[in-house]
Amino acid sequence: MTGWLAIAGLGPGDPRLVTPEVQAALDHATDLVGYAPYVARVPVRAGVARHGSDNRVEVERAGTALALAAEGRRVVVVSSGDPGVFAMASAVFEAVEAGPEAWAALDIRVLPGITAMLAAAARAGAPLGHDFCAINLSDNLKPWSLIETRLRLAVEADFAIALYNPRSRARPQGFARALALLTEACGADRAILFARAVSTPDERIEVVRLGAATPEMADMRTVVILGSSRTRLIARPGGRPFVYTPRSA
Amino acid sequence: MTGWLAIAGLGPGDPRLVTPEVQAALDHATDLVGYAPYVARVPVRAGVARHGSDNRVEVERAGTALALAAEGRRVVVVSSGDPGVFAMASAVFEAVEAGPEAWAALDIRVLPGITAMLAAAARAGAPLGHDFCAINLSDNLKPWSLIETRLRLAVEADFAIALYNPRSRARPQGFARALALLTEACGADRAILFARAVSTPDERIEVVRLGAATPEMADMRTVVILGSSRTRLIARPGGRPFVYTPRSA
Numbered sequence: 001m002t003g004w005l006a007i008a009g010l011g012p013g014d015p016r017l018v019t020p021e022v023q024a025a026l027d028h029a030t031d032l033v034g035y036a037p038y039v040a041r042v043p044v045r046a047g048v049a050r051h052g053s054d055n056r057v058e059v060e061r062a063g064t065a066l067a068l069a070a071e072g073r074r075v076v077v078v079s080s081g082d083p084g085v086f087a088m089a090s091a092v093f094e095a096v097e098a099g100p101e102a103w104a105a106l107d108i109r110v111l112p113g114i115t116a117m118l119a120a121a122a123r124a125g126a127p128l129g130h131d132f133c134a135i136n137l138s139d140n141l142k143p144w145s146l147i148e149t150r151l152r153l154a155v156e157a158d159f160a161i162a163l164y165n166p167r168s169r170a171r172p173q174g175f176a177r178a179l180a181l182l183t184e185a186c187g188a189d190r191a192i193l194f195a196r197a198v199s200t201p202d203e204r205i206e207v208v209r210l211g212a213a214t215p216e217m218a219d220m221r222t223v224v225i226l227g228s229s230r231t232r233l234i235a236r237p238g239g240r241p242f243v244y245t246p247r248s249a
Numbered sequence: 250m251t252g253w254l255a256i257a258g259l260g261p262g263d264p265r266l267v268t269p270e271v272q273a274a275l276d277h278a279t280d281l282v283g284y285a286p287y288v289a290r291v292p293v294r295a296g297v298a299r300h301g302s303d304n305r306v307e308v309e310r311a312g313t314a315l316a317l318a319a320e321g322r323r324v325v326v327v328s329s330g331d332p333g334v335f336a337m338a339s340a341v342f343e344a345v346e347a348g349p350e351a352w353a354a355l356d357i358r359v360l361p362g363i364t365a366m367l368a369a370a371a372r373a374g375a376p377l378g379h380d381f382c383a384i385n386l387s388d389n390l391k392p393w394s395l396i397e398t399r400l401r402l403a404v405e406a407d408f409a410i411a412l413y414n415p416r417s418r419a420r421p422q423g424f425a426r427a428l429a430l431l432t433e434a435c436g437a438d439r440a441i442l443f444a445r446a447v448s449t450p451d452e453r454i455e456v457v458r459l460g461a462a463t464p465e466m467a468d469m470r471t472v473v474i475l476g477s478s479r480t481r482l483i484a485r486p487g488g489r490p491f492v493y494t495p496r497s498a
Contacts, residue, residue: 016269017268018268019260019265019266019267019268020264020269024265058496082371084367084376084377085377086378086379086496090375090378090493090494090496091496093374094493094495094496097481097483104483104485104491108491110375112266112368114362118362118364119361122331122332122338122360122361125338126333126338126341127333128334129333129339130335130339130385131384132382133380133383133406134380134381134382136380141497149406150406153403153405153406154402157398157399157402157406158399159382159399234342244339244342245339247307247335247340247390248390
């Protein structure tokens with residue numbers, strides 16, 4: 001058996017957002033590796049070994065997956081969203097670079113998925129309809145000062161800004177500081193979208209002005225999208241407004 | 250019949266990258282609206298009216314689609330990639346805002362897809378593995394000076410940078426200027442990825458250092474990804490290197 005490793009994006013939650021390419025990889029796998037709640041999203045199939053692990057052990061998890069593929073197993077590393085956006089693909093390549101030379105010769109493929117910001121944007125309208133950036137607000141792996149610098153430059157560039165991992169129990173204060181910085185830089189009228197658990201039964205979408213945003217509107221399952229200066233709301237009778245950024249922004 | 254409008258992303262080209270959600274919308278549509286080459290990607294089905302149009306008439310096309318939905322038709326506006334990223338969703342909301350009040354009350358849904366930069370990143374490794382931005386290099390709808398300002402700020406923020414629409418026959422010189430600016434700002438060693446027609450039979454992927462990049466390496470069907478200062482290449486025996494950005498960038 002010739003082993004391979006696919007790093008696959010399961011999308012934001014709804015099985016109808018899993019691509020057929022990812023489904024085919026899951027159908028041919030002998031081993032599933034990933035953060036336990038993501039492994040749990042894949043229906044059980046007889047003969048498939050499931051290697052669920054804890055959060056924050058990404059490189060060890062990647063090493064497990066690479067070692068299995070080197071033994072000839074057909075391994076799928078599962079990520080939420082897209083594996084290349086604040087997810088497992090980078091951790092796998094970090095492990096490849098640090099590992100035995102043979103790992104770089106393995107059949108490793110990244111299978112894209114619907115990342116959270118695109119699912120969130122779609123639900124609300126088209127807030128990422130012109131130039132935008134994506135910033136991970138977790139300071140586990142970079143200093144907070146770098147995050148603040150990037151936020152200021154992103155506002156100066158007038159990007160729409162997607163914020164991943166805005167808030168966790170371990171760092172409740174960071175998002176409050178980010179909101180304060182952004183409100184000072186953008187003004188209270190700027191549109192902001194809080195999209196929690198998009199496409200799951202727990203989905204909650206809120207579109208407000210920045211002046212009405214509070215830190216508690218985000219948690220670990222939320223992606224936040226701040227509009228650019230051109231982002232507009234369209235009122236809808238009896239519903240949430242559409243939020244979109246014109247193409248000429 | 251109650252009409253609806255779905256703005257659907259067909260992904261970069263391979264049918265295995267079309268989500269089941271988008272496929273279901275296509276299966277229930279009475280009308281397909283879009284740029285003719287994208288409409289042509291959807292297999293013909295009896296009883297479905299196909300409204301293919303020329304490039305650069307996005308708002309007129311959106312108006313056609315909205316009028317059909319208002320008449321009670323089930324309309325899918327097809328986009329390449331993700332409809333919310335430099336594609337049709339913003340044009341539809343521009344038309345909603347400028348159109349009759351009843352259009353804002355229509356059942357309008359955006360169905361996300363795999364956008365070009367994510368498909369390109371997946372093919373090459375994980376160049377968007379940390380903070381990044383996406384910039385449309387077309388100056389049809391914004392001044393070139395704004396593009397240059399955004400490029401400079403994106404480099405200062407040390408984002409990986411995805412460049413959409415880098416080059417067209419109508420504006421061959423813009424991308425050459427962008428490359429010169431980026432080389433001056435980032436140095437010749439920075440990793441850069443040219444990904445053309447990803448997931449189609451015409452796919453071509455090139456990973457080089459910025460000093461070796463030339464304007465001719467991009468055309469209308471190319472997405473370009475410039476690494477951040479932390480982006481790394483991993484040599485592979487007899488193959489293209491992996492390119493990835495570590496999570497700590």
